Amino acid sequence: MHHVQRGTGQKLLLIHGLGGSWHSWSTILDALSAHRTVIAVDLPGHGATPAEADSGTFIGLVGSVERCISDNGLTGVDTVGSSMGARIVLELARRGSVGNIVALDPGGFWRGWERTFFKVTIGLSGRLLRAIRPLLPRLSQNAASRSALLAQLSVRPWALNSQVVATELTSLSKTPTFDALVDDLAGGPEQTGPAAQSTGRIVIGWGRQDRLCLPQQAARAKAAFPSADLHWFVPSGHFPAWDMPDETVAVILAATQRPANIEPAE
Secondary structure, three states: OOEEEEOOOOEEEEEOOOOOOHHHHOOOHHHHHOOOEEEEEOOOOOOOOOOOOOOOOHHHHHHHHHHHHHHOOOOOOEEEEEOHHHHHHHHHHHHOOOOOEEEEOOOOOOOOHHHHHHHHHHHHHHHHHHHOHHHHHHHHHOHHHHHHHOOOOOOOHHHOOHHHHHHHHHHHHHOOOHHHHHHHHHHOOOOOOOOOOOOOOEEEEEEOOOOOOOOOHHHHHHHHOOOOEEEEEOOOOOOHHHHOHHHHHHHHHHHOOOOOOOOOOO
16 A cells, blocks of 8 residues: 655554545644654555555455555554544544544544435535546636635635645546445445444544534544544634644644553554
8 A cells, every 4th residue: 555654753644535645634744744653545546556346445445454554563553534534543443453543524424314415515526526637736726716626625725725735636536436435435334333442542523614524423423432532623624634734733643642662562
């Protein structure tokens, strides 16, 4: 699985969301790597990692990440996920594969009409971005078009770095498993818990103005993982790492702090 590694010290694994790549963490990667050895992966079918036979399903991606953790001696590693990646992190916590975790606006807790809302809105976004892919670098440079493209995901898209936006939207438009994953996520079972006893601290972060994974879903996530602390990012949309990078870094570092000289078992 393709990844980048930066920094020194305690290891921290980052798992991006649907259609993203390791670049999705660019707004906080430098700040985190000043304190941790940060390992940011490209999920199969995303970025520079080729798709596997089951990469169009949530369970398939979980299995790929779990094997990557095991094969690289990272069992018990502290892990942070965003959106679909946050749900992957919670599932890994349920299986006992990770240590301390931070799950930022996880999917998988929608019910009823919320499933249709997710499928229709994100599905339309995917089709639009594929249709206008050649224009994305130019559109991302303009505050008005940037705001229109990211209105569902950020509370202040006009303020985001244009290169970050162009990279993220282009990545989404090129993800071959995008449509299959949207169908699987929208139609599959709700995420279940609780975390395994071996899991460390759990923090579920949620943007108070999230327009994709709606804020009422946070209570269901907390019910499924009762040992978790719930942190609200205000004001923030679906990606706190974009809208509130400094607070996101602070939450991650606090949640994953370990006593000196203690690392997860290899």
